[in-house]
Amino acid sequence: MDVIAKSRPETKPYWARCLAIVTVMMSGALVSGCMSGLDLFDDKVDTVRTSAVPNNAERLTDEITVRNAVSSADLARTAGSAIPWANSASGSAGVISTIAENRDTTGRTCRDFVTTRHSYQGIANYTGRTCLGSSGEWMLLAFDLQG
Numbered sequence: 001m002d003v004i005a006k007s008r009p010e011t012k013p014y015w016a017r018c019l020a021i022v023t024v025m026m027s028g029a030l031v032s033g034c035m036s037g038l039d040l041f042d043d044k045v046d047t048v049r050t051s052a053v054p055n056n057a058e059r060l061t062d063e064i065t066v067r068n069a070v071s072s073a074d075l076a077r078t079a080g081s082a083i084p085w086a087n088s089a090s091g092s093a094g095v096i097s098t099i100a101e102n103r104d105t106t107g108r109t110c111r112d113f114v115t116t117r118h119s120y121q122g123i124a125n126y127t128g129r130t131c132l133g134s135s136g137e138w139m140l141l142a143f144d145l146q147g
């Protein structure tokens with residue numbers, strides 16, 4: 001009686017086993033060329049930089065977004081709760097953790113704040129100050145990176 005189904009390796013001819021091994025080795029060699037950029041043991045950090053919005057413009061639009069979030073916050077209603085913000089133009093986002101309203105030496109209403117900024121450059125902490133101008137518009141007077 002002849003064996004028709006040759007599912008076990010020892011029943012396959014020697015040349016078929018060698019061909020299977022060579023095929024697997026060649027496939028591995030071809031695929032390794034596609035994965036040359038994949039270095040699992042490299043200590044370097046990959047960075048991604050978008051060229052759609054220049055870095056200075058990103059920060060400027062983030063400052064405007066934070067200013068708007070701080071100036072429009074209802075401090076009585078939020079009662080010290082964190083206020084999230086996001087800027088779709090730059091892809092940045094953050095959380096305003098503190099807003100304190102006070103008056104400066106000239107008597108105008110100001111708000112000092114602390115926020116985070118999550119961007120393609122990483123996560124950073126900022127402090128800032130925005131004051132109500134004589135025209136009724138809020139002006140951002142400070143937006144400083146904290147070390």
